[in-house]
Amino acid sequence: xxxxxxxxxxxxxxxxxxxxxxxxxxxxxxxxxxxxxxxxxxxxxxxxxxxxxxxxxxxxxxxxxxxxxxxxxxxxxxxxxxxxxxxxxxxxxxxxxxxxxxxxxxxxxxxxxxxxxxxxxxxxxxxxxxxxxxxxxxxxxxxxxxxxxxxxxxxxxxxxxxxxxxxxxxxxxxxxxxxxxxxxxxxxxxxxxxxxxxxxxxxxxxxxxxxxxxxxxxxxxxxxxxxxxxxxxxxxxxxxxxxx
Ligand code: SAM
Numbered sequence: 001x002x003x004x005x006x007x008x009x010x011x012x013x014x015x016x017x018x019x020x021x022x023x024x025x026x027x028x029x030x031x032x033x034x035x036x037x038x039x040x041x042x043x044x045x046x047x048x049x050x051x052x053x054x055x056x057x058x059x060x061x062x063x064x065x066x067x068x069x070x071x072x073x074x075x076x077x078x079x080x081x082x083x084x085x086x087x088x089x090x091x092x093x094x095x096x097x098x099x100x101x102x103x104x105x106x107x108x109x110x111x112x113x114x115x116x117x118x119x120x121x122x123x124x125x126x127x128x129x130x131x132x133x134x135x136x137x138x139x140x141x142x143x144x145x146x147x148x149x150x151x152x153x154x155x156x157x158x159x160x161x162x163x164x165x166x167x168x169x170x171x172x173x174x175x176x177x178x179x180x181x182x183x184x185x186x187x188x189x190x191x192x193x194x195x196x197x198x199x200x201x202x203x204x205x206x207x208x209x210x211x212x213x214x215x216x217x218x219x220x221x222x223x224x225x226x227x228x229x230x231x232x233x234x235x236x237x238x239x240x241x242x243x244x
Pocket of ligand 1: 084086159160161186188215217
């Protein structure tokens, strides 16, 4: 069979496009792109002349079997998304799984991803973290996910749209996380890159009056040790009883 490459592309700064990524995009039979227009601009800039094929949320179910068949017949493809690493809040999981099942080697070509760039600059603990992607926008799903986020003892990372940031911070304050340390990482790797730090309550007040522009990652410190969620308290009590 051929190979399925999963290729990371820049999240803003074209200088982050890796030489190996360019080499792989030149060598494959086709580039599977979330948005062919977007990827065409990158290819033109780096003189990559490989054909582009659309592969996105709306055609992945239908397109996957044919693509996998071509790879088992010997074709090699590179999957890219509009920015950063495919499969991270972006399409690709279905294709990777189908390739693995068909015995097609899957080779990542790692590079930029907003989640790791934000963590690297945030200054909050990184020994453990949970990535939430985009929060559900409303309803029970949102409430449940906020609850899960609040119970975490370690760092949480989430993606957020600029016009929803203030609301999300306000929801976190309402849920009791107002005193936690948080960092809003904006426009990473770009000209107006910014890290804004403070408590959740401070940043909620700031963004209430200043709707941000550009792309945003929100990093949130875990619950302090002295505010254990109930389940953890119960587990600790059970452990103490067992010790007798
Ligand atoms: N696959 C990408 C990655 O590896 O980071 C993420 C794709 S997701 C559809 C897009 C979201 O990622 C944006 O809404 C924003 O939250 C975050 N993001 C992407 N580029 C960013 C940047 N340069 N600065 C801050 N956040 C960014």
